[in-house]
Each structure stands twice: as C-alpha cells, then as structure tokens.
Amino acid sequence: MTMENGSNYTASKYRTPDGAPADIVIFTITSEPQPTATKSLPKRELQVLLIKRKVWPYEGMWALPGGFSRETESMYETARRELQEETGVDGVHMEYFNVYSGPGRDPRGWIISHAFFALVHEKYLAARAAADDAAEVALFPVSEALTRLELAFDHRRILSDALERVKQSMLVTPIAGEFLPDEFTLGELYQVIRTVVPDFEEANFIRKMKSTQSRSGVLEEIRDVNGEPKKSNRYSQRAAQLYRFTGNLPKLSLYS
Amino acid sequence: MTMENGSNYTASKYRTPDGAPADIVIFTITSEPQPTATKSLPKRELQVLLIKRKVWPYEGMWALPGGFSRETESMYETARRELQEETGVDGVHMEYFNVYSGPGRDPRGWIISHAFFALVHEKYLAARAAADDAAEVALFPVSEALTRLELAFDHRRILSDALERVKQSMLVTPIAGEFLPDEFTLGELYQVIRTVVPDFEEANFIRKMKSTQSRSGVLEEIRDVNGEPKKSNRYSQRAAQLYRFTGNLPKLSLYS
DNA sequence: ATAATAGTGTCTTTTAGACAGTATATT
C-alpha cells in the first residue's frame, strides 16, 4: 500500500471492497443469407456473447465476460484486457456505461462491478467461434438472453441496461458503423439500425439520407478513382450507392 | 466478509481496492439582477460547489464533495448521502457519469472514484451559504474553477468531464428545467441554455418553440383557472407566456 | 420618450411525408 506519508490517515480501519471487476456486454449483429430467388439483404440479429461459468458462484450458468481490476490498471484497461483474454477481441468500440454496487449482488463479498459494452463486427468473432469450445463461449440472440436464459449475478439487469444504452446511442451517434463494413449501402444501414431499434421506421429512409444536404454531413457518398459514384450490387440486382461515415456529427437538440 | 461457502474461492489472496468513493460535481446557476433602467433578465452564471480539504492529502486545496462508499449501500446511495451530509442538499437531479480509476490518482492507495453530477437550483443553496463557513464550502464559476484553481486529486479532469456531459445533456434532455422554476418564460429558458452552452444560438428561439406543434410536446403553455394564458412580467415590461416541461421527450435522431 | 423584453408579418427556401412509378440485373 502507498502509505509512506506523515499523516494520520487510517483508511485501513474501514471496510474496503473485496474487488472491482469490469464486465463487458459484447454485442454483435450476425447476418445470414436469405434463401430467396434472387439476391437479397441477409437476415440480421442482435446477439450477445456469454461465457459459461466454471467456478463458484453461479457455476455452470451463463454470465457476461469480465474480471477483476488490478491496482496497476484503470478500469478501462481492465475491460480491454478481459475482452482480449476471454474472447480474443481487440481494438473494437467499447464504452463504459454504469456501475453496479448494490449490497449483496455478489456472494463473494463486496464487489463493485463496472459495466462496459462493446460493439463488434461479426467478422471479428468468426475466428473465435472456431477456436473456442462452443459449450463455454457462445452467442445468444439478445431477446433470448433476456427472456429465456437465467444469467449469473445481476447480469440480466446489466444486459438490459446495456441494450437500452445502445438503442439510444444507435440513433444519436454513428455507432451503427461498428456493425457495418467501411463502405455500405443505405439499405444495409437501415437494416442495421432496425435490428437494434425495431420501432425505427422511416418510409423514405433512403431518400431522406440522400437529400437534406447529405444528412448534415454524417454520411458521404463514395467515389472511385475517376470520381464516379462507387456502387455495390452485393445485396441487390440494381447496384446501390456506397456510403461511409464522415465522423461529422451534427448537434441534435430539442430546441433547434 | 461474506465467505461462508464451500468453494475454494480465494479473492482475498489478491490485492483489493483501498476504497470506492463517490464524488459529486454540484452545478448551479446563480442569477444576479442587472442594474438597468427597467426590468431585465438577470445575469446568470454556471457555478460549481467545492469544499476545502481539511486533511491530508491535498490539505487546504479545493476539491469536489464526496466520500467513501459503505458495504451496506449502493454507489448511488453513497452519493446521495454525501450530497446531503456535506452540502445539505437533497432530492435534486443527480446522475452517475464516469469512473476514475487510473493508478496513482490518489496517494492514499488504490482508490476507485465514482463521479456524479448534480443539478441544483440556486434556491436550495441559499440556506447552505448562510449556514456554512464560506471558507470551507464555496461556489466558483466553472470557468474559473477550471482555469484559475488548482483542484485536489484529478478533480479538474472530473469537473471538465462533468461539464462536457451536462452541455451535451442540456440540448438533448429537459435538464434545463433543473435550473428554472416550475413555470418559466421562453426568454429564461433560452438564457439558461446559453449559460451552459454559450455557442447555442437560435435567432428565432421563441418563435420556433411556439410553433412546430409546441416543439413536439416538450413544453406546454400554462393556463390559469379560467383557461386564460398565464403570463409573467417578472423580467420584462410586456408580460411573457409561462411554460412548463411536460416530461414528453421526442426521440432525436441523426437519421430522421 | 426610453428601455428591455416579447412577440408578429412576410417572404423565400428547405424539408417532410406520402405514394405511385421506374430502373436494374439475376434467376
């Protein structure tokens, strides 16, 4: 302990926490080709990565990946490390969103848990799925994890909170891009948004995004080396314009 | 410790945190009547409440109010309790916004700090100002606290983060109401918003809020018992319509 | 009359929103 000082500080006489873990809610969107007559958009589903616990408490139950923080690292670093160690995922979008500290939430003692969510493109999880024992690490549809699965600790609550947070951010930040390739069509974008926020309905989505001064600069059309619009027909007969996020963010407001 | 179990759990062999405090960034907006010829809107300024530390470390320096969490309470309860104990403030808007856990941030050891912000109407701080010793608890303009004051720990960073968060929320949630009476004029509302977000400029603010279907239901006009529009001339010769927040929140979106 | 805030009139441009229709290329 760093106690080499001349004061009468006596924190040690108080009860201190038994641990401060980071838990990570890892979301991905899986996409499955549809068995249709011609090219079509894939079926997409929001999934969460869970780990089967191997030790007490809640042994054998599904839980969020995570682990205890060390004195030499920040909580964010803990989360990054655990993400890498437990799932092999690295360098993805990750945000801290809440602390879980209710008394009695962990039978091991006074454990204050710090919850992150990560948004991972399915391609980063492909390698992992092959390597890991599927019985110990698995993806579940979020709706199923919330309703049909009994999760360890208060992880159901954490997952539920994370989902709310991601839904919110989905419409207000460009995080949809985390589930998309660098270049995507507006049809794909719309589909990804709807996968996370099902009640987002915009009849004229494509038209609106194309007008409104390129939607205030959030997106931009991709052009090839000759300055010609770059298009893709991966999901459709008629080729669709490709877009990318610019990084620009208009300030949304209740008042403007 | 809650260790009455039959497992070989051995958290105690690992280093555990030396404390998990909650720190609270308490914002208020002061208003001072202007010495003008006729009635006018007051001068408003965003302020933060700080406490002068009486013990090591950082003895004598200004710091955010806060204190250590106990095993029997959640972090949120800790924050509420400290808010009440240290400043006498209760029942105000308070939100958790981040954790500060960088190694070495506290000379007392491994201290993981949980930061909240509170938004307090100045009327709640009036009583306190009289009771407390001004040398130990004081309000500072936020800009001054960030530039001219040297704060204890990493509290400058925490304050800075809190300010960013409140600026964001100001335009996207109805928290402006926390700094206003229940019934307010659009002039007051505009002034409060600008006090927190100086670069929010809306030439036609009042007009816009009155049109656009009552701004999507965020605000509503106040009517008196006879159904007549209720007005106030507290800040102007010509009486202005009074409004209140409805609690309705339109969903903002980059895409709609 | 002046000051300080609270509005309104008027006009142009942009956006929203609905809905039918056309475009493209694979099967």
Place this chain on the structure above:
DNA sequence: AATATACTGTCTAAAAGACACTATTAT
C-alpha cells in the same frame, strides 16, 4: 417473366430562417 432491391416524380404540407416590424409597460 418474376423477383428484390434501388431509386425517381410529383405533389402537398410543414418547418426553417432571415429580418423588419409592432406590443407592452415601468421608469
């Protein structure tokens, strides 16, 4: 020819935005 996605035409209504103008009333 049917299919699945990607658009475009056309219209109407609503909102944004600029800016000059009027309204109110304590001093």
